[in-house]
Amino acid sequence: MTSKNPEYDFKWCPGCGDFGVRRALEFALQDFCSYHERPMNSNVIVAGIGCSGNLVHLVEGEQPYGFHGIHGRTLPIAFGAKMGRPDLNVVVVAGDGDFLSIGLEHVAPQAARNLDVCCVIMDNGVYGLTKGQSSPTTDLGVITSSTPYGKLESDLNPLDYYLSIGVSFIASGYSSKPKDLGKLIQAGMEHKGFSIVHVLSPCTTYNDNYEQLKGNAKKGIEPIIFDVPKEHDIHDREAAHKLVNAAKIPIGVIYQAQGRPTLDQRLEDLRGRVKVRSVQEQLEVFVF
Amino acid sequence: MTSKNPEYDFKWCPGCGDFGVRRALEFALQDFCSYHERPMNSNVIVAGIGCSGNLVHLVEGEQPYGFHGIHGRTLPIAFGAKMGRPDLNVVVVAGDGDFLSIGLEHVAPQAARNLDVCCVIMDNGVYGLTKGQSSPTTDLGVITSSTPYGKLESDLNPLDYYLSIGVSFIASGYSSKPKDLGKLIQAGMEHKGFSIVHVLSPCTTYNDNYEQLKGNAKKGIEPIIFDVPKEHDIHDREAAHKLVNAAKIPIGVIYQAQGRPTLDQRLEDLRGRVKVRSVQEQLEVFVF
Amino acid sequence: MAKRQDFVVRFAGEGGQGVVTASEALARIAADVGYHALTFSTFPSQILGGPTWTQARISTTPVLSPGDSVDVLVALNEEAYETHKEDLSEDGVVIYDSSFTPNSSGRMFGMPFDDLAKQAGDIRTANMVMMGALANLVGMPVKFLQDFIVNRYLSRGQAIVDANMKAIAFGVERAASTTFQIGELEPPIKPNYKQAMIRGNDAISIGALAAGLDVYVGYPISPATPILIYMERNLIGSGKFAYQSSSEIESIAAIVGAGYAGKKAMTATAGPGFTLMGEGIGLAWMAEIPCVIVNVQRGGPATGLPTKTEQSDLMTALTPAHGDQLIPIIAPGTVEECYYGGALAINWAERYQGPVVLLSEHSLAERVQNIPKPDLSQIVPEVRATYQGTNGYQRYDGYELSPMPVPGKPGAYVANGSEHDAMGDTTHLPSRHIQMTTRRFSKLKLLEENVYERENTDAPIAVMPWGGSKGPAMEAYERLKAQGTNLAWYYSMRINPLPPKLLEELRKKELVLVPELNYLGQFASFLRSHGVNAQAITQYTGLPFRPKDLVNRIKDAASAASRKAVSV
Amino acid sequence: MAKRQDFVVRFAGEGGQGVVTASEALARIAADVGYHALTFSTFPSQILGGPTWTQARISTTPVLSPGDSVDVLVALNEEAYETHKEDLSEDGVVIYDSSFTPNSSGRMFGMPFDDLAKQAGDIRTANMVMMGALANLVGMPVKFLQDFIVNRYLSRGQAIVDANMKAIAFGVERAASTTFQIGELEPPIKPNYKQAMIRGNDAISIGALAAGLDVYVGYPISPATPILIYMERNLIGSGKFAYQSSSEIESIAAIVGAGYAGKKAMTATAGPGFTLMGEGIGLAWMAEIPCVIVNVQRGGPATGLPTKTEQSDLMTALTPAHGDQLIPIIAPGTVEECYYGGALAINWAERYQGPVVLLSEHSLAERVQNIPKPDLSQIVPEVRATYQGTNGYQRYDGYELSPMPVPGKPGAYVANGSEHDAMGDTTHLPSRHIQMTTRRFSKLKLLEENVYERENTDAPIAVMPWGGSKGPAMEAYERLKAQGTNLAWYYSMRINPLPPKLLEELRKKELVLVPELNYLGQFASFLRSHGVNAQAITQYTGLPFRPKDLVNRIKDAASAASRKAVSV
Numbered sequence A, B: 001m002t003s004k005n006p007e008y009d010f011k012w013c014p015g016c017g018d019f020g021v022r023r024a025l026e027f028a029l030q031d032f033c034s035y036h037e038r039p040m041n042s043n044v045i046v047a048g049i050g051c052s053g054n055l056v057h058l059v060e061g062e063q064p065y066g067f068h069g070i071h072g073r074t075l076p077i078a079f080g081a082k083m084g085r086p087d088l089n090v091v092v093v094a095g096d097g098d099f100l101s102i103g104l105e106h107v108a109p110q111a112a113r114n115l116d117v118c119c120v121i122m123d124n125g126v127y128g129l130t131k132g133q134s135s136p137t138t139d140l141g142v143i144t145s146s147t148p149y150g151k152l153e154s155d156l157n158p159l160d161y162y163l164s165i166g167v168s169f170i171a172s173g174y175s176s177k178p179k180d181l182g183k184l185i186q187a188g189m190e191h192k193g194f195s196i197v198h199v200l201s202p203c204t205t206y207n208d209n210y211e212q213l214k215g216n217a218k219k220g221i222e223p224i225i226f227d228v229p230k231e232h233d234i235h236d237r238e239a240a241h242k243l244v245n246a247a248k249i250p251i252g253v254i255y256q257a258q259g260r261p262t263l264d265q266r267l268e269d270l271r272g273r274v275k276v277r278s279v280q281e282q283l284e285v286f287v288f
Numbered sequence C, D: 001m002a003k004r005q006d007f008v009v010r011f012a013g014e015g016g017q018g019v020v021t022a023s024e025a026l027a028r029i030a031a032d033v034g035y036h037a038l039t040f041s042t043f044p045s046q047i048l049g050g051p052t053w054t055q056a057r058i059s060t061t062p063v064l065s066p067g068d069s070v071d072v073l074v075a076l077n078e079e080a081y082e083t084h085k086e087d088l089s090e091d092g093v094v095i096y097d098s099s100f101t102p103n104s105s106g107r108m109f110g111m112p113f114d115d116l117a118k119q120a121g122d123i124r125t126a127n128m129v130m131m132g133a134l135a136n137l138v139g140m141p142v143k144f145l146q147d148f149i150v151n152r153y154l155s156r157g158q159a160i161v162d163a164n165m166k167a168i169a170f171g172v173e174r175a176a177s178t179t180f181q182i183g184e185l186e187p188p189i190k191p192n193y194k195q196a197m198i199r200g201n202d203a204i205s206i207g208a209l210a211a212g213l214d215v216y217v218g219y220p221i222s223p224a225t226p227i228l229i230y231m232e233r234n235l236i237g238s239g240k241f242a243y244q245s246s247s248e249i250e251s252i253a254a255i256v257g258a259g260y261a262g263k264k265a266m267t268a269t270a271g272p273g274f275t276l277m278g279e280g281i282g283l284a285w286m287a288e289i290p291c292v293i294v295n296v297q298r299g300g301p302a303t304g305l306p307t308k309t310e311q312s313d314l315m316t317a318l319t320p321a322h323g324d325q326l327i328p329i330i331a332p333g334t335v336e337e338c339y340y341g342g343a344l345a346i347n348w349a350e351r352y353q354g355p356v357v358l359l360s361e362h363s364l365a366e367r368v369q370n371i372p373k374p375d376l377s378q379i380v381p382e383v384r385a386t387y388q389g390t391n392g393y394q395r396y397d398g399y400e401l402s403p404m405p406v407p408g409k410p411g412a413y414v415a416n417g418s419e420h421d422a423m424g425d426t427t428h429l430p431s432r433h434i435q436m437t438t439r440r441f442s443k444l445k446l447l448e449e450n451v452y453e454r455e456n457t458d459a460p461i462a463v464m465p466w467g468g469s470k471g472p473a474m475e476a477y478e479r480l481k482a483q484g485t486n487l488a489w490y491y492s493m494r495i496n497p498l499p500p501k502l503l504e505e506l507r508k509k510e511l512v513l514v515p516e517l518n519y520l521g522q523f524a525s526f527l528r529s530h531g532v533n534a535q536a537i538t539q540y541t542g543l544p545f546r547p548k549d550l551v552n553r554i555k556d557a558a559s560a561a562s563r564k565a566v567s568v
Ligand SMILES: Cc1ncc(C[n+]2csc(CCOP(=O)(O)OP(=O)(O)O)c2C)c(N)n1
Pocket: A048, A049, A050, A051, A052, A053, A070, A071, A094, A095, A096, A097, A098, A099, A122, A124, A126, A127, A128, A129, A130, A135, D219, D220, D221, D222, D248, D272, D273, D276, D303
């Protein structure tokens, strides 16, 4: 949990998008803590396995808690931590491979539960840590180390996916603007419910697409990202559906559901309705 | 693979929707085989674990091959069987728990690959075989053995889900009309690509919703299913999106993508492009 | 003739005919009047109907096994009669439903259960017709039955009580009209302590709750589902959480997350789910997170035999994941031990800060038994050592257990499934891997407790069952002892780490015979790897041992060993 | 002074400085001229940069271990120098990059590699500057280097060749100006057979392909990813299929599906993925489906040490899932055995109709070594016994292996992961569970092959390593032999089932010492459970054994055992 630890033996490549995401997360955590007057150690970062997950070791300044577990299981770990301790602010950080390939099964259930956790997904369209294989967001036909003759399957549209399974807050971000991204992440943390901030975070080593993202006027390359239009109503699910199915990738808040209780709120409500029996009382049921 | 086997020790409860699904599948297999003049043993049924999966043991008449494996893994087994042997007609039969809870992770990848397999999902909104726990399609608030105070999470809309991940053929069926359902399943088998026939197949023991599905004019209960309107264009993805987000459940073909190659077609194409080296030739690369 | 000490009644029919209720009612009635009772059942895997049977063993002293044979078979249809008749004891009696006529004769008589119940005024009293007949056959005073009815049904109205009374009378009458008797049962010695009538799975649940369980996440699977259902219903207070997960992989990761966050967390599953949890259990071992995994074993491998009993998950439970690890295991052998084992598992997890496996099995899970009322005061919930300082703490420092920081308090670190340094950052330094590996294994020492059963320890050959085979093995042992066979007895529900003194004793034995329900002889193999000359007595039928089979097999194995010893 | 038989050169610097290429080039050059060469590397887990080192051992005879110490350390920066200097042999020499000045002196000299390369005309020739210096230090004729350059680069133009030649000359010159020498190397004895220079992972891939592999499905994970990449590139012919899956759970189920459909199917993974595959492997065992799982072991548990070597997955590989099973395991100990083991695994799977695990490990996977050109004609691809009749066949009939029906042909059945009857329908009959369990285990007999290494078999104490520890153990054994220590040697890449005759021999030994890279002594424990008095010599650093350490530890263990034997 500091880049200065001499025993820690991982570094991002120069230019890696994850640097910007880390910075953004630091902004978001700091602002979140000072706004709510809560200590940094009341935050828990649950990290996936990948270059991206190493973020948990690299946060500068005051330290949040962290959990760097096994590949693909950020959400269930976060689920247990959050439902055990609803007072904690639980944040997931993971890559496109970790979250959308091996970990895909865990996303829809949390959306259905509206678990109050914020996920920051670093999408570089590739498996970085294992050195450049294709990921679910790699485009059809792309050549990677594991698709030497071109990828044979279509890419998943993550934003559309999140929307269809009912994620209650969806934002799309870009790693090169840490301040803006920090705001999106903070909004995700503030949102009561399951939030995903899906970040385009290029991998300079295996999939350097900065130019496609930002565009290059000189070379006549149009950017493939655009800002969510001001007039977009983030509470309008159908408008969001259109936005995420546009030809280019929107950056900004895509959708926010209103009035959906979180799982911990529903549980709290249940506690009000149901009589709790002590272990002693439970045991008496069996006594004769 | 015959209901008369005295050693086989499972039976569906009287009235279980799965009887109708089995009948429909028998129709579909027979028609498919006679139309294409292929033997019944060129069909493979890969079954999930649940009451539904027992279908594989209960097919009457000439016998297809079957695989009754482990909970939630029908699709990857079907994937291996189909890609190893594209000449086989591979059909998945599974329940809502098997396919959409523990097996959920496997659906999107096959959609992305457009694997040429047909899935027949028996949705009874409950875990039947384990005696009545809630499933991903159980409605919010419903009381089941595992949700004694009401289910705390929303239900998944399976049809919307399939659409958003790019399943290339989607149909919605009802178990009580085996002839109609048989046609839908046959259409799914005929479709070149990944097809899902999602069947409402009530569980008379733990979730008897026949009345809600069909309606009951006397009691003033409106049916919650309706036939897909004739004018619906099955190739129109946006129209399909509207249909599956309607207040009631459409029955019929919802969507069919056009012109999407299957994974085996893409592989065949790749073989045409790439020079295949014999093992001998591969070895020579290392010889010095 | 001496009076009987016990008898076994088996009810066999179709699922849905009240077979399960019948044996549980019989057990309950018997226990109410002071007998010891224990049920045993196997279900078909289908939901409604299907050949089902269950039995109750009633005894004047506590017994722990379903017994050898059947004294009274209540056969509700012909198939049931045909399937079970060979399990009848020599003087056993069959009561069959008059809807069919057995194709042989002997000690048997028919009764129209449903008709008599209808005559009694309520078709649901068919049970009590059987009960009346039974009471007569075994010489159990009818008064006990009548008291039971009054207690149970009076609140529902006199009509129901009357119908049941009549039903009992019909049963008694019909049985009395036969000349059969299976030998009068000794009168009960009513225990002078409070009792509970409880199923193994419920006992585990209450034990865990007594030790302070906070969080339960589980996915349905036979035969562990009742624990999920118990928790969903009862673990609901403030700070508590019980939930059905979307898969076992989610279950294990969720309880690891909860354990990390400072909670006492548990899941329960059976073999297929347990295997899926392997990676998560390895993570808990590596990152040092307390949590409990209950594996209610069923027949394996793969989907296996979901409704049968087996003890074949031991090897997998010891090393459920890749890499060096040896997971602590507690295997209860009785319904009572399910309670204490459930509590101990929670305590162990907190004490050594890692995953603990509780290995139960189908036959215990479904067994209803009267046991001394579990003593809540005997359970001292252990409180995990947590970091109380103000900062700069290194969570993974040193070669031994250290206090665990709790999120929300000072001591922020990274719980890490990769090899790590003292603050939890990933590192590949050889010295760290040595330190952390030593540290993880050293903590097992904290669980070494010299608590175990021993008897006749001078004998060179010992019998040492584990888990649910304790009951039949104990019964076999007692009979062999009565026959004068010189055998030692050892038993421990602590499987890993084994009580060190027990291991010492076992190593000195010429031979340790291990009755266990699997093919490989898994526990015997584990003991051999510890330098004990252990030999398994195996069975893999999906059913528990019968004491009489064990008597023979233990005798044979012991005498083969002695012969060998002599001939050397 | 006698000439040297071998030397070790280590290149240490930052990732991206060509360190890996340097040692592989050295190995290749040495092999080209007739030496035996073997590389060893560990990588940081970061992608670019980070402290990286790799080494090459060059020898006049075949060697199988990275050796004890470093004869020449090429240090590209100060950190590298500080980290590795203690591994230097007594007369070892350091060549450091002049960009820094070591804070001690001794047998070392600096060179500005990059500057000299630039002077030579191409910055990319920095490698060859080193190579020239090395050749001089170890007395390797420069001509070999020059020939290598011509062969490799002539097609790219004379300019490149010239630059490289110059670079070599600069290196030679600088080294010659020092007085250091590490002892002249014996001239090579060029093997009279064809050779291949190959990495362990590639050898496994080619072995499997030689045995007729049809389908490969895998998910990326270090250190198994190269097998996926090899297959994606090469397994593309008609009827063949290689694919990156979405998870290891998908991988295993997919190859089970392919195996069921009549294909030879394989996956490769490392510990975390292997654990996730447990349930699928159990399914293959239960439903009797041929398939091969390669587990390229890395440090564990959990995410563990992805770029380090370890042999700690054995216990999990034997019983990766719940229920009774004992999965066949082949553990290659050399790069050559990776090839033959890969082929054998495919053959075993087809022969006994079930899952086979090939246990490799990081140090073999990444090792580049010259071996006799693998003999394709030695591999006889086994063809599974398939049902050829026309109908009414019962796939799971009897207590032994039976022909397997292939979908599309007569013989339709249900491959079933639940316990089943002869046609594959689910059943819970005890008699069926007995039959099927016996059947599944009886098939292991088909894999019992008495192929193993043995030497000096009369000695009471034996050394028996497994897997990748074979090399260092063999070297230690040879040295001990030379010292006159009386030890037997046994080795088998067949781990389960063990060759029956080998087991017989081992059981007669007073003591069997098992060097293995894990904490628990997993193979020794497995041998003890088989009645062998085995004792592990363990190491858990993430690195392979050093022969000299093993020499001491074997000697100590052997003499402790002899003392004990005497004092008894
Ligand atoms: C169970 C398991 N399978 C595979 C791996 C190997 N692995 C580590 S990271 C990774 C993929 C990382 O991709 P992504 O999540 O996109 O992260 P990135 O490195 O691109 O940030 C894989 C496959 C593992 N550690 N565990």
